[in-house]
Amino acid sequence: MGKAGDAFKSALLAALVTLGLAFPIVALRTDTNLSNQLVLTERWGLTFILAAVVGAGVFLLTLVRPVLAARATPKVSSRTAAPPHPFRRYLPRIGLALLIAFPLIASGIAAAGGPGALKLLDNYGIQILTYVLLGWGLNIVVGLAGLLDLGYVAFYAVGAYSSALLTKTFGLSFWLALPLAGILAAFWGLLIGFPVLRLRGDYLAIVTLAFAEIVRLVLINWVPVTGGYAGLSSIPKPTLFGYSLGSEPGGIPSLIGLPPSPVYRLAFMYYLLLALALFTYWVTQKLRSLPVGRAWEAMREDEIACRSLGINTVTTKLSAFATGAFFGGLAGAFFSAHQSFVSPKSFEFMESAVIVAIVVLGGLGSAVGVAIAAVVMIGGTELLRELDALKAVFGNDFDPAQYRMLLFGLAMVLLMIWRPKGLISTREPTVRLKPQPARGAPSFPSAAE
Amino acid sequence: MRWLAQPLLTVDHLSMRFGGLVAVNDLSFTVGRGDITALIGPNGAGKTTVFNCITGFYKPTSGRLALAHGGTVAPKAVDALTRSDQRRTHGATPELFLLERMPDHAIASEARVARTFQNIRLFAGMTVLENLIVAQHKTLMKASGFSLGGLLGLSKYRAAERKAFELAKAWLEVVGLIDRADDPAGDLPYGAQRRLEIARAMCTNPVLLCLDEPAAGLNNKESAELTRLLRGIREQTGVSILLIEHDMSVVMDISDHVVVIEYGVKIADDTAASVKNDPKVIAAYLGVDDDEVALSTGGGPP
Incomplete structure (x- = not known):
């Protein structure tokens, strides 16, 4: 008999069970005919097909599983025993180089006939990095201090509105408004911190949720200051030493003789955000x-x-609250300067939920995990908008953007099953007694002379 | 009788009520400087409540808990501080603290009373070494200029961190956990976790170490090791130890002074040898009829 025989036996059993289960719910079906009488329809063909499919599936699984397991085992042991691949050692540097070169790569892709550089920079580069920054900020509160904050978007909003008001109404330079927005958000972090000091876990989560709603409602209803639903528009764009980065005459690009294009400003904003994100990483x-x-x-x-x-x-x-809020405020200030428009619509609960999801999926406390999660979640949903290729499968009526959130949710569920503690669940100690063996530099015994 | 001549901690008329339940009722005793003092009693006698009052986790309903650093304070000075609204003296020697007026973290950081817990409370996800570094929070926080100096990488902070690291290493050697320094604390076996918790408490540089059932769940060999460890701590560092313990072999072996309470009331307070033969204590532990107790205390042992 052997393996195939065993597999066949379990397949037969599974098929029989399916048959038994399917008999009352598939094989026998009641319908009403035209004269409203109940008639019994028998569907034996479908039932047998179902049983056959289950049987075949079980048969294949039983055969394949030991092979897969045998393959997986040496993989794991080699991961722990052998020194990490040199690639891992250079990964941070490669990542950083890619991030710095991204605007150039985007222009390259655009030149090669792909999607426009503006779209790539804005939808992928800036949007993903914003969520990385927010994720790292929230990671301090949720990942490190273990305080579940479901209202992080409130600090993002405070930063965005204070920077908008400071630059627009008070005429402050963006470079001054940026740290001030962070400090104001940190102050609001303290403010929310005080009443919730005694709360933990679920209770804390609910209060922070309510706090975010209060902030949003204030933004909507304090019309003379915030502009209500209409928000604040024409927020001044950041300048560099007083020079604009747009392509109008007098801006830096035209001064150094570059052809007019909106890409320069976007690239500049991208680098500004990258600097903010790296600063956050370093501080954390x-x-x-x-x-x-x-x-x-x-x-x-x-x-x-x-x-x-x-x-x-x-x-x-x-x-913890104040530090986390500070970085949320920085992200907000960047957001308002980048969009030059803020409205309460950008600061709804969904934003908080996405940021929390990024932190949890990334692995609580892991900066690299959070960054990967932000790339996967935000980049993934953006990518899903563009899967027009799926139309070939599902017909022309299929709009991938409609299924974006569905797939997003499905991906989250699968990720949580596969990695219940997040993408990176190992915690790197902050101090070690024994220095770790140098990464990726295997020491070979010196050859005997 | 060091506890009478040189008291480190004086518990005066301590009472703790939870609604209608009186957990500790007008309890007074002293902990001698350099002594190992055991607080014993049957289950539910209020021992842990006393501990929680001393370490600030409960606010006592009434009573005074006076702790003196570096010398014996005259009762007059204690009364003077009690009348003032201060919770401690500043710059005086000996320095005096009224623990019932202090929040728990100040009792640990200012009055230097460290404690362990009946159900071990380690930072399970952090490494053994990190547990001991966290315990030195106060010193490190000061050296790091409340994080700003540390963020800028000032050398003063690096020196302080080096020192904290060395102290942690020294305690790991003492409790025999140096080989597991980089493992998560939650991965240690039970007995090792108990030892680590004691080492962590010692890293706060206490004058009084309060141990809540340190031998609970340990086998005989581990209990003997614990006894050695506690003796060593007392001899090497001069720290006074106050412990709650059910394991009588441990209590009788290492205690200089035993305080016995039952239903929140003190029933005996003496050296280990004399407490062991106290009829009231025997009655409390073994359960004897009330008239028999009256007889034996009234007429003395036959």
Whole structure:
């Protein structure tokens, strides 16, 4: 008999079970005929096809599974035993180089007849990086300090509106408004922090959710200042040392003799955002190995033990809220300068949910995981808009953009089943007793002379 | 009788009520400087409640908890501080603290009372070494200029971190966990977790170490190791130890002073040897009729 025999046996069993299950619900079907009488329709063909399909599926699975398992095992052991591939060592540098070169790559793709450089830069580059920045900011609160904040978008909104008002109404330079927006958002972080100090887990989540709604409602109803639903428009664009980056005469591109194109400003905004994101990354990684960062993580693990060690959990929580909010504020200031328009529509609960989803999918506390999750989730949904190729399969009426959120949700469910603790679930210690073996540099025993 | 001559902590008329339930009722005792003091009693006697009052996790209903650093304070000075609205003296030697007025984290960081928990509370996801570094939060926070200096990479902070690292390493050697320094604390076996929690408490540089059932769940060999560890801590660092324990072999072996409570009331307070033969204590543990207790305390042992 052997393996095939066993597989056949279990396939037969599965087919029989299917047959039994399908008998009352598939094989026998009641319909009403024209004179409203119930008639019994028998569908034996369909039932047998179903049973056959299940049987064949089980047969194949039983045969294939041991092969797959045998293949997977050596893979895992080699991952732990062998030194990491040199590629992994250079991955951060390659990633950074790609990020810096992205505007050039985008222009290249556009020149080669692909989608326009503007679209690539804006829809992919800037949008993904914005969510990376927001994800890293929220990661401080949710990932490190373990405080579930469902209202992070409030700080994004505070940053966006304060920067918009500071530059538009008070005529401040964007470069001054940017840190001020961060500081104002941090201040709002403290403000929300105070009333929720005693709350944990679900209760905290609900209060932060309510807080975000309050902020949004204030933005809608405080018409003289925020413009209500209409929002604030024609927010001044950032300049570099007083020179515009647009293609009008007097702007930097025309001064250095470049042909007029809106790409330069976009590329400039992209680099500005990249700098902000890298700054956030640097600060977060640095904070992790400082006492305050360690206290955040300790608080996530056990708050009572923290207090017994002399850690003031009140100030620790507030500092986490304020630091996270600061980066949310920076992202908001960038957003308003980039769009030169803000309205309450951009700061709805869905935004908070997406940011939380990015942090959770990326793996709580892991900066790299959050970045990957942002690329997959935001880049993926953008990509789904453009899958016109699917029309060939589903017919011309199929609009991929309509199924965007459905696929997005499906991807999230699958990811959570495959990786319940997020993409990167291993935690890198902030300090080690024994130095790690140098990555990717396998030391070979020196040849005997 | 060091606990009478040189008290480190004086518990005065401590009461703790939860609604109608009186968990601790007018309890007074002292913890001697450099002593190992055991707080024992049957289940539900209120031992952990006393601990929670001392370490600030509960606010006592009434009573005074006076702790003195570096010397014995005259009762007059304690009364003077009690009348003022201050919670501690500043710059005086000996320095005096009224624990019932302080929040839990200040009791740990200012009054330097460290504690462990009955159900171990480690930072399970962090490494063993990180657990010990977190315990030195106060010193490191100051050295890092409340994070700003540390963010800029000032050398002062790096030196402080180096020192914290060395202290952590030294304690890991003492509790025999140096080989597991980089493993998550939650992965350690039970006995090792208990030892790590004690090491973590010691990393806060305490004057009084409060241990809530340190031998619970340990086998005989591990209990003996624990006894050695506690003795070593007392001898090497001079830290006073206050412990709750059910394992009488541990209590009788290492305690200089035993306080026995039952239903929140103190029933004995003496050296281990004399408490062991106290009829009231025996009655509390073994359960004897009330008239028998009256007889034995009234007439003395036959």
